[in-house]
Amino acid sequence: MTCIEAHGLHKSYGSSVALNSIDLNVAEGRILGLIGPNGAGKTTLLNAILGLTSFQGSLNVLGRNPWTQRDQLMNDVAFVADVAVLPRWMRVSDAIDYVAGIHPRFDRAKAETFLARTTIKRTSKVRELSKGMVAQLHLALVMSIDAKLLVLDEPTLGLDILFRKQFYDSLLNDYFDHHRTILVTTHQIDEIQYILTDLLFIDRGNLVFGCSMEDFDTRYLELIVNPGQLPAARALKPIQERQTFGRSILLYDRVPREQLAPLGDVRTPSIADVFVAFVGQPNQPAPYSPPPTPTPSSYTGAAQ
Amino acid sequence: MTPQTDALPTSFSDTARATPAARVPEARRLFWSIRRELWENRSIYLAPLIVAALIILGFFYSTLRMPTGMLITSTVNDNGVVTHTSHGIDPIMPYTIAAGLIMATTFLVAVFYCLDALYGERRDRSILFWKSLPISDLTTVLSKAAIPLVLLPLLTWAITVVTQSIMLLINVTVFHARGIDTGPLHSGLPLTQNSMMLLYHLVAIHALWYAPIWCWFLMVSAWARRTPLLWATLPPLALGVLEMITTHSGHVFEFLKYRIHGPQVSDVATSGMSMPMSISPAQFLSTPGLWTGLALAAVFLAAAVQLRRYRNPL
Numbered sequence: 001m002t003c004i005e006a007h008g009l010h011k012s013y014g015s016s017v018a019l020n021s022i023d024l025n026v027a028e029g030r031i032l033g034l035i036g037p038n039g040a041g042k043t044t045l046l047n048a049i050l051g052l053t054s055f056q057g058s059l060n061v062l063g064r065n066p067w068t069q070r071d072q073l074m075n076d077v078a079f080v081a082d083v084a085v086l087p088r089w090m091r092v093s094d095a096i097d098y099v100a101g102i103h104p105r106f107d108r109a110k111a112e113t114f115l116a117r118t119t120i121k122r123t124s125k126v127r128e129l130s131k132g133m134v135a136q137l138h139l140a141l142v143m144s145i146d147a148k149l150l151v152l153d154e155p156t157l158g159l160d161i162l163f164r165k166q167f168y169d170s171l172l173n174d175y176f177d178h179h180r181t182i183l184v185t186t187h188q189i190d191e192i193q194y195i196l197t198d199l200l201f202i203d204r205g206n207l208v209f210g211c212s213m214e215d216f217d218t219r220y221l222e223l224i225v226n227p228g229q230l231p232a233a234r235a236l237k238p239i240q241e242r243q244t245f246g247r248s249i250l251l252y253d254r255v256p257r258e259q260l261a262p263l264g265d266v267r268t269p270s271i272a273d274v275f276v277a278f279v280g281q282p283n284q285p286a287p288y289s290p291p292p293t294p295t296p297s298s299y300t301g302a303a304q
Numbered sequence: 305m306t307p308q309t310d311a312l313p314t315s316f317s318d319t320a321r322a323t324p325a326a327r328v329p330e331a332r333r334l335f336w337s338i339r340r341e342l343w344e345n346r347s348i349y350l351a352p353l354i355v356a357a358l359i360i361l362g363f364f365y366s367t368l369r370m371p372t373g374m375l376i377t378s379t380v381n382d383n384g385v386v387t388h389t390s391h392g393i394d395p396i397m398p399y400t401i402a403a404g405l406i407m408a409t410t411f412l413v414a415v416f417y418c419l420d421a422l423y424g425e426r427r428d429r430s431i432l433f434w435k436s437l438p439i440s441d442l443t444t445v446l447s448k449a450a451i452p453l454v455l456l457p458l459l460t461w462a463i464t465v466v467t468q469s470i471m472l473l474i475n476v477t478v479f480h481a482r483g484i485d486t487g488p489l490h491s492g493l494p495l496t497q498n499s500m501m502l503l504y505h506l507v508a509i510h511a512l513w514y515a516p517i518w519c520w521f522l523m524v525s526a527w528a529r530r531t532p533l534l535w536a537t538l539p540p541l542a543l544g545v546l547e548m549i550t551t552h553s554g555h556v557f558e559f560l561k562y563r564i565h566g567p568q569v570s571d572v573a574t575s576g577m578s579m580p581m582s583i584s585p586a587q588f589l590s591t592p593g594l595w596t597g598l599a600l601a602a603v604f605l606a607a608a609v610q611l612r613r614y615r616n617p618l
Contacts, residue, residue: 052435054614074438081432088428089344101336102439104328142436 001028003149003181004049008057011044018044020205021057026198028148029178033192034185035275036202042185045202046153049183050079062148075104078142079151086138088127092120095141105146114140114174132163139167143175150175152184164188168195189271199271201278209278221260222269223250229263236260240277251277333439337447338455345417348451349459355409356467359402363471367478399471403464403502410460411510414452418521419532421448422612429617441612445522449605452518457506465499508588509566516597517563519604526611529618567591 006024010017018041026032036042047053049061051070059066064073086095092115100108115122118136126134135156142150152171156164172195176182186192199216201209211219225233225248234241236259238250251269252260260266342348422445425431434444472495479486524536544556567583588594 050435053616071438071440074436079436081429081436085429085432087344087425087430087433091343094340094343098336098340099437101339102328102333102437104438138433 002026002060003028003030003062004183005060006057007059009045009048009059010056011041011048011053017205019048019055022205022207024200024207026181026183028181030197031176031182031184031195032198032200033189033196033271034183034200034202035189035271036185037279040202040279041205042202043153044205046079046151046183046185050077050151076148077151078145078147078149080138080142080153080155082154082157084134086126086134088125090126091122092124092126092129092137093122095126095137096122099141099145103145106141107144107146111140111144114143114170132159135159135163135167139170143171148180150180150182152182152186154186155184156186156188161191164191168192171195189275193271201275203279209274216271216274217268219254220269220274221252221255221257222267222273223252223260223263224248224265224267225250226264233260233263236263242276328438330443333443334447334450337439337443338450341421341447341451345420345451347413348417348456351413352406352409352460352463355405356402356463359405359467360470360474363398363402364474367474395475399468399498402467402471406464406467407460407506407510410456414456414510414518415521417451418448418518419525419536421451421522422526422608423528423532426615426617431612431617441609445526445605445609445612449519449522453511453515457511460510461499461503461506464502465495468495468499504585508583508585512594513563513566513597515601516604519601519608523604523608523611526608526615562593563597567593 002025004024004026006022009019009022009024011019020041022045034042034045044053048055048059049066051061051066051073054067061073062076066073090098096108096111096115099106099111115137118133118140120129120133120137126137129137139155156167159167168191171182184192184196193213196213198212199210200207223233223238227247230248233248233250236250236252236255239253240251242249251273257266425434476486521532521536525532528535540556540560544554544560547556548554567588583591
């Protein structure tokens, strides 16, 4: 079943294009990482999916138009915008009471269980909690909602590494099952690499790259070229070349490992390496032009 | 989807998905939304309660300390008419002042509440949390409008009645202790009748007549990027000044004065503080200004709902 389906999804603010006719298809049960530099259109895309902004083109989330059918949609969608949005005056117990009072799919016992694992006191106000505790509270509330789609927009911004790790572990172990879909954006790409099933790069309003993590792991290889073998390595058509400590590192798409091995050290690149290759390219599409044909401008999630 | 029968549910979500999600009635969402407003804005009830407590304390102190002569010497003249203001302070006056002070407090609370209601949540970005929950913009705006339109008038009334009752109790006790006749107090203070008049005034003026003002404030608070107080007050005033300069007329000011002052009927005798109560319910309901005001209020509210939908956090 399809969770998110977009055709020609377009959004512009005045003369600046935030989303440039995006096609997107995300199947149910995926954990999709949406990666892009600041101002790439990530938040605009999430806002469109969450019915927080109007758009042109067609967009369906769980079979509904998020802008016109937002009120019904929000019964099935949960999101964490960032850690700072929980109202500071709210008491922890009030927050639980409130969500339990208004949300048809909220499981109070679950929230209590999650909170029992933390040091958060029920009587504390949000303003008295540390940033990490606020994130824990928010996650506890959100994970107790039996949503079909969970959207996380920079949920761990400003948290230390222990909290970040705990956050994603908890998400994966306590929340995710194969009926739910999770859409997450973050700048700490490599930290979420292990939880993702799919990857999507967005740059200047275009989807410049998309693949499943299975594909990612088999397709991309990085070669640290032995001195003197650079011409041979270049002949295999790397998609990116960079210099580190005086050695050339070349990134390949769909070149067999056996072919690369004689030329130097072969390793699996991180998402960040591939991200830089796609988004940091000098010949990337200009903001107002449609994406060039070789780069994938649309993305269809796996497992359909 | 069929419920699992062969094995234990693998997780909570499986069982939940097997049964259709329970619907939350809209009234319940409204109730929780109003409750949430009271959590966030405790001044809604704390401010009038504190003022009431201060009034009672002050009244208790002054009644106790005031020399008997300054109090009330009730004299019954030959015609049997009781006069009780001859030697000192009108005994009714403290009660009227108490009602006025509490009313003024809740009026100010309503002004600042409305101006912040849809602005504060955008400023601190908590709107993103509220919008992540299945509560429509309409329900949210209605719950916020209910504070000045329903809750504050009723609260003002309840607090005033309790305050005045306590004051009367203090008064009667002190008078008894000093051997002063409490008759004039009872005759001058028909508390039940007064409280009904107060309720009428609060509902007619503070809720219904001022509805367009509250809704205008709510709309501005949903729209303004900063200083909603200035955006709510300066443009109407500027418009009035502009009109005076260009056409030398004062329609805008006249209109504003009418909206603030209430439906004053000039040919009805008015007596001091009880100005707005001088108009009968029938007269009030047949005032066209009431209905145009309510129509305006509805327009402002609808605009506030739309603005909340479109406006991004600041």
